[in-house]
Every structure is written in C-alpha cells, then in structure tokens.
Amino acid sequence: MIDRATRWPEAVPVSEITAQTVAKVFVTTWISRFGCPATISTDQGRQFESDLFISLNKLLGIKKIRTTSYHPQANGMIERWHRTMKSAIIARGNSTQWSTELPIVLLGLRAAIRADDNVSPAQMLYGTNIRIPGVFFEPKKLDKSPESYTSDLIRAMENATPLKCDHHGKHRSYIHPDMASCDYVFVRTDAVKKPLTPPYEGPYRVLEKQTKFYKLEVKNKTAVISVDRLKPAFILRNDEVYDPLTCVKNETAPSEITSKPGQMKSMDKNASATKTRSGRIVRPVVRFAL
The missing domain is CATH 3.30.420.10 (Ribonuclease H-like superfamily/Ribonuclease H)
Structure with missing residues (x-):
C-alpha cells in the first residue's frame, strides 16, 4: 500500500x-x-x-x-x-x-x-x-x-504544492485512427500463452467508449479494457458486398447476396474482364460472396 x-x-x-x-x-x-x-x-x-x-x-x-x-x-x-x-x-x-x-x-x-x-x-x-x-x-x-x-x-x-511531472503520460501507445468509429474490436492477449496461439481475441462489440478504456461485451459480460490492448475489427454486414478488384464496398448488389447463411454464390466471370494493351482478355480470379 x-x-x-x-x-x-x-x-x-x-x-x-x-x-x-x-x-x-x-x-x-x-x-x-x-x-x-x-x-x-x-x-x-x-x-x-x-x-x-x-x-x-x-x-x-x-x-x-x-x-x-x-x-x-x-x-x-x-x-x-x-x-x-x-x-x-x-x-x-x-x-x-x-x-x-x-x-x-x-x-x-x-x-x-x-x-x-x-x-x-x-x-x-x-x-x-x-x-x-x-x-x-x-x-x-x-x-x-x-x-x-x-x-x-x-x-x-x-508552501508545498503538487509537483507537475512533465514526463508523466508523455508515452502514448499507437491507437488506430478507426478506433473512434468502429463498433467491434479485437483484444490483445497479454497473458502467457502457448506457441502458435493468436495474439488477439474477438471480435467483441463495443458498448461504451472512453478516452483511456472501452467497455466491451465479452462472453455475455461487460469488460473494461484499456485502449492500448485494442484494435478495430472490420466486420462485413449481411447487406454489404466488396468488389474483388477494387475492394470497394457495394451496398446496391442484392443479387450477389444469398438469403441463406453459409450458401455460396459465384460472381459473374465476364463482368469484370479487362483488355490489356497487347489485346489479351484478362479475367479476374473467380471470387465468391456470402
């Protein structure tokens, strides 16, 4: 003490x-x-x-x-x-x-x-x-x-007054810029772990955001975790599809989304075919969307 x-x-x-x-x-x-x-x-x-x-x-x-x-x-x-x-x-x-x-x-x-x-x-x-x-x-x-x-x-x-420590709190850990807008995060495991164990757990849903800590929903319980141990998790919603070539989100492509979870539907092979300067027709690798 x-x-x-x-x-x-x-x-x-x-x-x-x-x-x-x-x-x-x-x-x-x-x-x-x-x-x-x-x-x-x-x-x-x-x-x-x-x-x-x-x-x-x-x-x-x-x-x-x-x-x-x-x-x-x-x-x-x-x-x-x-x-x-x-x-x-x-x-x-x-x-x-x-x-x-x-x-x-x-x-x-x-x-x-x-x-x-x-x-x-x-x-x-x-x-x-x-x-x-x-x-x-x-x-x-x-x-x-x-x-x-x-x-x-x-x-x-x-005449004693509290001292101001200039060095206190100067060291700042790197915080991802998307932490302020993310709804889910990964949590770094700092405990002793076995070899080949993933360094992060999650993703977990964010309940409340503070400057130094976040409140998360971890296994149906509320946990307070320091922001130094967090990184944002980007989760694809059911109504979102990403273009395989440009990696741009496309929310207006309902035909590419199946109604049943787990059912895979292939994308059109000829939709994104491009022509090179030599005249060859190049088609992208066949991708699948959930």
Missing part, C-alpha cells in the same frame, strides 16, 4: 491472499493508523473484487477504483515501487528470510530523499525527519542547527 500524495509505503507479509486476510490487513495496518481514505485504486484481483471487500468499502465510505486488466501503467506508482522494494531486499543479502528484513527495508525507503522534490515520504507525512541509524547520515549535511532546519522544513511544508 502506498499513499499517492506523500508516497508513504506500507508492506505486510501474509501467508495467503484471501479476501478475508487482505481486508483484515488493510484495516489493521492502514485504516487504524491513518484513517479511512477517500479513494483507493486496486487491480482486478479476486480478493479486491469479492463481496467482502466491496462491503467493507461501503461501510467505511471508501470509493474503490479498479485498473483495467493487464495494464499495470494504470497504477504505476505502486507497481514501480515493487521493483524498488525488491531491490532493497536483495541488497540486504537475506532473500530466504526476507520477511525479517522487511521492517528495516521499509525504514530506509521511508527516509530516503526523492530526487524529484528533494524530500522523503517521512518528511511529507510527519513534517520532520524520522530518526534512523547514524550510519545513514553524512556529516557534511548536519551543519545547520536542528532549530533552523525544523523551521525551514515547516515553512517548506506550508
């Missing part, structure tokens, strides 16, 4: 990730210390989508936002912090008993100065530094007296 404003992290080792265990840890670790948050963001784990966790949020007056599937960028702050925490545990050199190293690792991460705003999560939360082992300090940084340092820190905290 991590606070989006101060970036104060909490991590609790558990033996199972059932809904009851996760809800209990959330209450005893976060809510008992900092109170009820207004909004929380989670992934689509079954423990977060359970009736128990939803009822807990309603009881505490918490609005829950869930990310789209296979899209960790939607909750990038905690996903990126996982890498930092794992690197710190590895640096301790006791990966087999990592749960015993976790409190010291959290102490160091909470007191670490961030490069973007030059403050630590502890300073953002408490307004002052937390006391840590002396080996963490550098003597050249202790020139100022504690009184002046505290005054400067309080003044800086009073």
